[in-house]
Amino acid sequence: xxxxxxxxxxxxxxxxxxxxxKVLRGSPATPEALDWIKLCTxxxxxxxxxxxxxxxxxxxxxxxMGALGSLGGPRQMEGxxxxxxxxRITAFAETQFTAEELEKWHR
Amino acid sequence: xxxxxxxxxxxxxxxxxxxxxxxxxxxxxxxxxxxEPAGGPGYCCGTMKDANLQAAExxxxxxxxxFNAFETDKVVTWCPSCHRHMNQFMxxxxxANFTVSHFVQILHRNxxxxxxxxxxxxxxxxLLHRHVGFHEVADLNELICDLLRLVPGLxxxxxxxxxxxxxCSALVPVPAALKDVTRRLCDDARAHQVDTVATVxxxxxRMMCGLEAxxxxxxxxxxxxxxxxxxxxYPDEYKSxxxxxxxxxxxxxxxxxxxxKMGEPLFENALLPxxxxxxxx
Numbered sequence: 001x002x003x004x005x006x007x008x009x010x011x012x013x014x015x016x017x018x019x020x021x022k023v024l025r026g027s028p029a030t031p032e033a034l035d036w037i038k039l040c041t042x043x044x045x046x047x048x049x050x051x052x053x054x055x056x057x058x059x060x061x062x063x064x065m066g067a068l069g070s071l072g073g074p075r076q077m078e079g080x081x082x083x084x085x086x087x088r089i090t091a092f093a094e095t096q097f098t099a100e101e102l103e104k105w106h107r
Numbered sequence: 108x109x110x111x112x113x114x115x116x117x118x119x120x121x122x123x124x125x126x127x128x129x130x131x132x133x134x135x136x137x138x139x140x141x142x143e144p145a146g147g148p149g150y151c152c153g154t155m156k157d158a159n160l161q162a163a164e165x166x167x168x169x170x171x172x173x174f175n176a177f178e179t180d181k182v183v184t185w186c187p188s189c190h191r192h193m194n195q196f197m198x199x200x201x202x203a204n205f206t207v208s209h210f211v212q213i214l215h216r217n218x219x220x221x222x223x224x225x226x227x228x229x230x231x232x233x234l235l236h237r238h239v240g241f242h243e244v245a246d247l248n249e250l251i252c253d254l255l256r257l258v259p260g261l262x263x264x265x266x267x268x269x270x271x272x273x274x275c276s277a278l279v280p281v282p283a284a285l286k287d288v289t290r291r292l293c294d295d296a297r298a299h300q301v302d303t304v305a306t307v308x309x310x311x312x313r314m315m316c317g318l319e320a321x322x323x324x325x326x327x328x329x330x331x332x333x334x335x336x337x338x339x340x341y342p343d344e345y346k347s348x349x350x351x352x353x354x355x356x357x358x359x360x361x362x363x364x365x366x367x368k369m370g371e372p373l374f375e376n377a378l379l380p381x382x383x384x385x386x387x388x
Binding site: 065095 | 119120122123124125126128144145146147148149150151155157158159160191195238239240241242243271272273277278280281283284344345361365368369373374376377378381
């Protein structure tokens with residue numbers, strides 16, 4: 001996914017990893033680390049690829065929480081905050097299930 | 108012979124596709140499993156609350172607590188995001204007294220029984236739309252291919268292409284990647300002259316089903332093909348909404364009674380923009 005960021009195609013990978021580790025410790029993300037966080041689509045190929053046995057996908061997920069301001073640092077990116085999310089889900093569900101199914105399955 | 112009971116945890120976003128849920132329930136029963144369906148907002152895993160971990164924790168504790176209260180200690184997931192969030196976070200907040208398996212794993216484990224139930228030919232040439240992700244749980248792509256090969260009359264085409272991410276919704280933050288995936292899917296489907304593209308997960312079905320309006324192939328979730336082999340047919344209403352040509356046609360297909368029940372402002376602001384959105388490539 002990194003080719004989708006011009007900044008990352010020109011970056012030194014170990015430097016970006018170091019930047020990301022700083023985010024996990026509560027520091028603001030560099031633009032390169034932020035790009036990496038935003039581009040992670042959870043393909044999970046990194047898990048098998050890492051010779052050190054590190055779950056890089058999980059590392060990026062936690063870094064994402066950091067970039068969203070959930071770990072005490074500044075909020076540096078927009079999340080999927082959607083105030084209508086549950087109302088939309090409920091409305092769709094009511095079009096797809098019977099009242100009895102909703103009563104039993106969504107209790 | 109008594110059936111094994113499981114909680115079938117289908118998640119939130121799949122509720123757009125009642126057909127998928129109903130096919131999945133039928134398939135579990137055909138596989139010798141009795142599901143207790145559970146989903147919707149009341150069983151949210153909290154995965155979309157990365158910006159508010161306090162809310163995520165509350166959702167996780169509530170949902171795990173509900174599963175702990177079921178008589179069965181087996182939870183079967185549909186949604187890969189829920190499954191991952193369960194494994195990575197929810198069990199850290201509160202102890203889970205149940206095992207978690209994925210729906211495809213359960214079907215595959217009982218495939219011999221399913222094969223005996225697949226008696227209705229499904230004469231279609233099918234391309235499976237696959238993502239590379241979720242392999243840390245199981246190679247669901249291969250398991251689904253095995254299941255589709257059990258369907259009489261079905262010709263399965265296996266493209267070498269694996270889309271990034273674990274399902275299409277993961278690509279939304281990277282629009283260029285989503286466009287590339289959509290374009291490649293259409294190119295592959297045309298090159299292989301398939302009449303059907305089968306999606307694996309609900310978000311792929313949600314985001315790709317609109318292609319049917321202009322492309323020479325159908326877009327269905329793989330459970331619809333397996334369900335057809337059982338002799339079941341459920342309408343894909345969501346797709347009929349997404350392939351409607353105009354807002355007026357969408358409104359007519361959803362129906363004025365349902366729009367009135369949910370409320371015009373909610374339909375206008377929360378549902379209609381999604382239904383009007385078309386796949387970009």
